[in-house]
Amino acid sequence: MERILNYTISAADEGMIVLDFLRKQGFSRHILTAMKADREALSLNGQKAGGRTVLSCGDHFRVRLLETVPADGILPTPLNIPVLYEDEDILVVNKPADMPVHPSLGNYTNTLANGVAAYLETKGESCPFRCINRLDRDTSGALILAKNALSAAILSVQMRNRQISRTYLAVVEGIPRQSGTISAPISRAADSVIERRIDFENGESAITHYQLLEVKNNHSLLEIHLETGRTHQIRVHMGYIGHPLPADYLYNPVYGTFKRQPLHSLQLKFCHPITGTPMCLMAPVPEDMSNAF
CATH class of the missing domain: 3.10.290.10 (RNA-binding S4 domain)
Structure with missing residues (x-):
């Protein structure tokens, strides 16, 4: 390309x-x-x-x-990945839950990268998989992909400078205060390559803002804004204040209403990397979360 x-x-x-x-x-x-x-x-x-x-x-x-970056060898696999916005420079998709972003051991053809490769192939296009805001496997919602090196470079700077506003919806156990800010540093757990934990001595700064939207059956629907973007930040922070996400296989494997952690990337606000046009893109709330309230 x-x-x-x-x-x-x-x-x-x-x-x-x-x-x-x-x-x-x-x-x-x-x-x-x-x-x-x-x-x-x-x-x-x-x-x-x-x-x-x-x-x-x-x-x-x-x-x-x-395009000077060689093909990354991702196998194109047709998957149902709704497109929220697309032009020559960016592709914004609504990532389904239970879909890894990148191929890994045991996940060779079922990832977002595989589905995007197949989608671009149908359009006669091909480019390396450049993901700007990453989401966990069980987290659904809006995710930005850069279609060329320039848009990737500019968006990466925006992300680093906290110029990409991210709004999430999350369901948590119990009823937290009406609103709050959680400022607690996060680090990798010593005995795990995946798990994160609160670490006030060695952790990296992590700040999460939340607003209570609705309560039902001792579960709360929260609107969450990230000031930083640490791995598992929302999951770790909500557990830290005593209101973990249900059905979180890593931090709170309590299953009932939900079969996956109810966390959704609802909205992304940023400036288009090439035109500078303000963008505001929203991903529809998935049924498992909307039906719960």
């Missing part, structure tokens, strides 16, 4: 060299290095350009971004 980007140079960028302009647009050092192999990568007003070429107001600057 290739991505053609066209820019009209503004007065604000008058006199800037091409390399500095590209860095300003979010091109990483890795992308710029990979572009050196493509002699047709840069053109200015229809003529070849180089990294030191000086830009003038009104110039038409064209960039060709070729």
